Amino acid sequence: MRGATAIIKKELRSYFCSPIAYVVLGVFLFVMGVIFAKFVDLYQRFNTAQQFGQAQGITLDKLATYLYQNMAFILCFVTPFLTMRLFSEEKRQNTLELLFTAPMRELEIVLGKFFSAYCLMLIMLALSGLYVFFMVLWGNPQIKIIGATYLGLALALACYVSLGALISAMTSSQAIAAVWTFIALLFLWLLQSLGQGITASWGPIQWGPTLVYISPLGHFNSFTEGLIHVKDVVYFISFTLFTMFLTHQVVESNRWR
Amino acid sequence: MIEVQGLTKKYGDRLAVDNISFSVKRGEILGFLGQNGAGKSTTMKILTCFMPATAGTASVAGFDVFENPYEVKKRIGYLPETPPIYLELLVTEYLEFVANLRRIPRSEKKKKMDAVIERCQLGDVRNRLIGNLSKGYKQRVGLAQALIHDPEVLILDEPTVGLDPKQVSEARGLIKSMRSERTVIYSTHILSEVAATCDRIIIINQGKIVAQEAINSMGATGATTKTELVVQRSSEDLAQSLRSVKGVRSVQLISNGKERVIVETDPTEDVMAQIAKVAVDKNAGLIQMSPVQLALEDYYLNLISGKRGISI
Numbered sequence: 292m293r294g295a296t297a298i299i300k301k302e303l304r305s306y307f308c309s310p311i312a313y314v315v316l317g318v319f320l321f322v323m324g325v326i327f328a329k330f331v332d333l334y335q336r337f338n339t340a341q342q343f344g345q346a347q348g349i350t351l352d353k354l355a356t357y358l359y360q361n362m363a364f365i366l367c368f369v370t371p372f373l374t375m376r377l378f379s380e381e382k383r384q385n386t387l388e389l390l391f392t393a394p395m396r397e398l399e400i401v402l403g404k405f406f407s408a409y410c411l412m413l414i415m416l417a418l419s420g421l422y423v424f425f426m427v428l429w430g431n432p433q434i435k436i437i438g439a440t441y442l443g444l445a446l447a448l449a450c451y452v453s454l455g456a457l458i459s460a461m462t463s464s465q466a467i468a469a470v471w472t473f474i475a476l477l478f479l480w481l482l483q484s485l486g487q488g489i490t491a492s493w494g495p496i497q498w499g500p501t502l503v504y505i506s507p508l509g510h511f512n513s514f515t516e517g518l519i520h521v522k523d524v525v526y527f528i529s530f531t532l533f534t535m536f537l538t539h540q541v542v543e544s545n546r547w548r
Numbered sequence: 549m550i551e552v553q554g555l556t557k558k559y560g561d562r563l564a565v566d567n568i569s570f571s572v573k574r575g576e577i578l579g580f581l582g583q584n585g586a587g588k589s590t591t592m593k594i595l596t597c598f599m600p601a602t603a604g605t606a607s608v609a610g611f612d613v614f615e616n617p618y619e620v621k622k623r624i625g626y627l628p629e630t631p632p633i634y635l636e637l638l639v640t641e642y643l644e645f646v647a648n649l650r651r652i653p654r655s656e657k658k659k660k661m662d663a664v665i666e667r668c669q670l671g672d673v674r675n676r677l678i679g680n681l682s683k684g685y686k687q688r689v690g691l692a693q694a695l696i697h698d699p700e701v702l703i704l705d706e707p708t709v710g711l712d713p714k715q716v717s718e719a720r721g722l723i724k725s726m727r728s729e730r731t732v733i734y735s736t737h738i739l740s741e742v743a744a745t746c747d748r749i750i751i752i753n754q755g756k757i758v759a760q761e762a763i764n765s766m767g768a769t770g771a772t773t774k775t776e777l778v779v780q781r782s783s784e785d786l787a788q789s790l791r792s793v794k795g796v797r798s799v800q801l802i803s804n805g806k807e808r809v810i811v812e813t814d815p816t817e818d819v820m821a822q823i824a825k826v827a828v829d830k831n832a833g834l835i836q837m838s839p840v841q842l843a844l845e846d847y848y849l850n851l852i853s854g855k856r857g858i859s860i
Contacts, residue, residue, distance in 0.1 A: 297648030301637070308636045389632035389693065392596045393649040394621040546599050 294395030298403025299410065306373070306411055315372050319415055322365055327422050330358045334430065351430045352437075356515040359440045362419065363447055363511055366412070367480060370448070371472035373411055374455025375465040377404045378542065382463035391546060401539045405456050412448045416441065436517035443514025446527035447507050451476060453534035460541040482506035549574040549701060549731045550595065555604035557590050564590045566755035567604065574700075575728040579746030580735035587755040588735040589629055592703050595733070596626040608701055625699035629706055631690025635679030639670055639689055642678055643696060650697040660696055667722070668692040684715040691722070702726065704734040708741060720745050775811045775823060780833025782807040789826050795819035 306312040334354050381387045390400050420441075426432045454475055459468040486502030503509055507530070510523040550572040557565040565587040572578045580588050593599040595606055597617040605612060611619040634642055643664065647657045665674055668688045673681055678689055687710065694702060704723070708716045723745050726732055736742060742749050751759040779786070782801050790799045790811055796819065800810040809827075813819040820837075827834045 293651050294649055297645055300648070301634070301641075301645045304641060305634065305636050384632070384634065385628065385630040386632040386634060388593075388596075388598055388626070388628045389646070390649070391598050392621055392624065392626045393646075394618050394651065395649065 292399060292402075294393065294399040295403040295406070298390075298400065299407045302377075302404065302407030303410060305376075306407070311372065311376075312411060315369055316415055316418065319365065319369050320418060323362060323419055323422070326358060326361050326365075327425075330354060331425075333357075351426065351432045352517070355426065355432060355437065355440070356512075358422070359444065359515050360512070363444060363508075364480065366444070366448060366451060367476040368473065369415070370412070370451040370455050370476060371469040373408050374452055374459055374472055375469035376459065377408060377456050378460040378538075379463050379465050379468045382545070383465075387545065397539060397543050401456070401535055401542055405453060405535060405538075408456065409449060409452045412452060413445065416444055416448065433517065436515075439517045439519050440515045442519065443511050443523075446514075446524065446531075447511050449531040450507055450527055450534070453531045453538065454479075457534050457538040457541065460538050460545075479506055480508050483508040549576075550606070550608050550733065552591075552595070552606045553604055555591065555594060555606055556602045557587075557594060557599070558602045563755050565594070565601075568752070568755070568757050569604075570750055570757065570760060572731055572733060574731055576748060577723065577727055577732045577734065577746045579742035579749040580733055580752065581737065581739070581742055581749050582735075582752040583737060586752045588752060589705050591752070592626070592705050592733065592735060593628075596624055596703055597621055598626075622697075623700045625694035625697065625702045627690045627694040627702075627704045627707055629709075631686055632693065633678050633686055633689055635677070637678055639665075639674045639676060639678060639681075642689065643692060646693045646696055652697055660698070664692045664696045667695065669718070683710045684712060687711060687715075687719075691719070700730060702730050702732045702734075704732065706735055706737075708736065708738065716741070774839070775813060775820060776836075776838050777809040777811065777823070777827055777832075777834060778836040779807050779809060779827060780835060782809055782832060783830075786827070786830045786832050789830055790823060793819065793822045793826060796823070 334351060337354065378387075381390065391397075423432075423437055426437075427434070455468070455472040458472045458475065459465075462468050462471075482502045483506035486499045486504075486506065489499040489502065491498045504526075507527070510526045513520055513523055552571065553569050555565055555568050556563070568587075568591065570578075580591070582588050590599070594601045595608065595613060597613050597620050600614060605614070607613065608620045609623050611623075613620050634645075637645070640661065643661050644657065647661060652660055665671055668691050670685070670688055670692060673685055678686065681689065687707065691704070691707060694704065707723070708719050711719060720741065723732060723734060727747075734746070748762045749759075750757055782803060784801070786809065787799045787801055790796055790809065793813075795814040796811055797814070798812045800812075802808045802810065811823055813823070824834065824837060827837075
């Protein structure tokens with residue numbers, strides 16, 4: 292796996308050598324900051340309302356759910372910018388030849404690429420821990436629920452990144468990779484609402500629930516409620532592994548053409 | 549060291565490499581010559597395990613490129629047509645990355661990097677961004693990448709394209725300096741380069757090998773000399789007399805508008821003088837006498853235009 296670690300190191304270096312990492316981190320934190328400010332404002336209003344005996348049952352954790360659902364959605368916008376260059380840039384610069392003629396397996400290339408982008412995403416996630424810090428400082432959220440939410444976010448990000456890597460492996464244009472990754476992620480999210488309205492079935496397959504199951508949104512939502520279901524964890528992990536398997540196939544097919 | 553048997557590669561319907569076979573001995577520098585699109589790069593890509601062949605076998609250092617790519621890749625240094633460099637990295641960062649990919653032990657990494665920087669003369673630019681380097685330096689970084697792990701076999705795809713004349717001669721010097729130390733396959737379409745650096749050449753045209761010879765047997769370095777005589781009256785008698793001159797190997801009469809005689813001789817001045825004397829004595833009406841430079845160029849152009857043999 293030395294090849295994979297070499298790629299991770301090099302990719303992280305490339306991210307931070309170019310403005311891309313800083314811009315993406317900056318924009319993400321700015322947008323999240325705005326949402327967090329809104330969230331703090333909401334929290335204060337609920338606090339005031341509760342003093343007058345209104346809005347019972349609304350807790351900080353409930354409000355935090357909105358914060359993190361927003362975050363999961365915003366990460367859909369952010370992911371394509373970090374994954375777009377993974378393979379397409381190698382193709383454009385003709386550097387795939389270097390990787391393919393080095394003594395390592397294609398799997399190492401795929402893993403290296405995946406984990407480099409994933410590491411950066413996790414760094415981003417860790418920076419958003421600042422909000423948790425403020426919540427603990429001025430409220431008393433249930434740390435366990437927030438922990439589960441972060442686990443959910445980390446798992447969801449693995450899906451996002453693997454999908455982005457797959458799409459990046461299919462084109463030599465970063466822009467095309469970014470656009471398609473964004474469309475694919477958005478579509479996955481929308482499947483949730485799309486599936487809810489469908490009652491058609493085909494044999495034993497109920498289309499509605501199937502589409503809802505395919506969407507990561509529902510799986511992620513149970514994490515925000517502090518529920519860690521095995522089925523959700525399995526969903527995220529199998530989604531990621533399957534996409535990485537496809538990426539591996541696509542990367543390998545590059546040399547046959 | 550390198551054995552290629554019946555190698556064939558098809559891109560869809562297009563036959564890029566058509567049943568070629570050759571072998572390269574240890575320590576030999578082989579020039580791979582051909583027009584653009586002749587199949588040079590494809591052959592190299594197959595040898596480096598970048599691409600599988602449609603048919604045939606190839607082995608490097610006894611390891612088959614299809615069955616044991618890992619062992620093959622370990623022994624090969626490869627510089628593709630476009631140097632595989634990351635423009636956003638510093639030269640040292642890039643070389644360190646390659647060293648890691650090549651699994652060079654941590655303890656040797658620094659030493660090997662310094663050695664290759666020294667060898668490819670990258671000392672001045674080691675802490676500069678590759679993207680800001682000139683084409684010549686980029687090419688050298690690419691070469692450094694191929695050399696960093698001390699490969700037994702070096703495969704260079706048009707390593708001197710885009711270099712200025714000084715850099716070209718430096719690159720040639722570098723390649724020559726590896727003679728006997730490494731096995732080198734090196735493709736180009738510049739003929740003088742092959743003559744200057746290689747031990748042996750393979751000329752490839754439309755996916756087929758059309759010639760495979762040691763450099764000196766092609767007359768490029770001039771084991772024999774040809775002299776062209778333009779005369780007013782050529783005759784078989786004249787040809788006979790010329791043949792009897794010591795040092796003359798063959799005589800050829802050509803008459804297409806102008807009467808010409810091509811005399812192949814040992815490369816000594818005495819023979820020339822003798823030939824001139826015979827032509828004058830025979831009263832052939834000698835008009836002109838000039839050496840024919842059978843350059844690699846002619847040889848090559850004749851071959852790829854489909855004509856076998858040499859015509860003047």
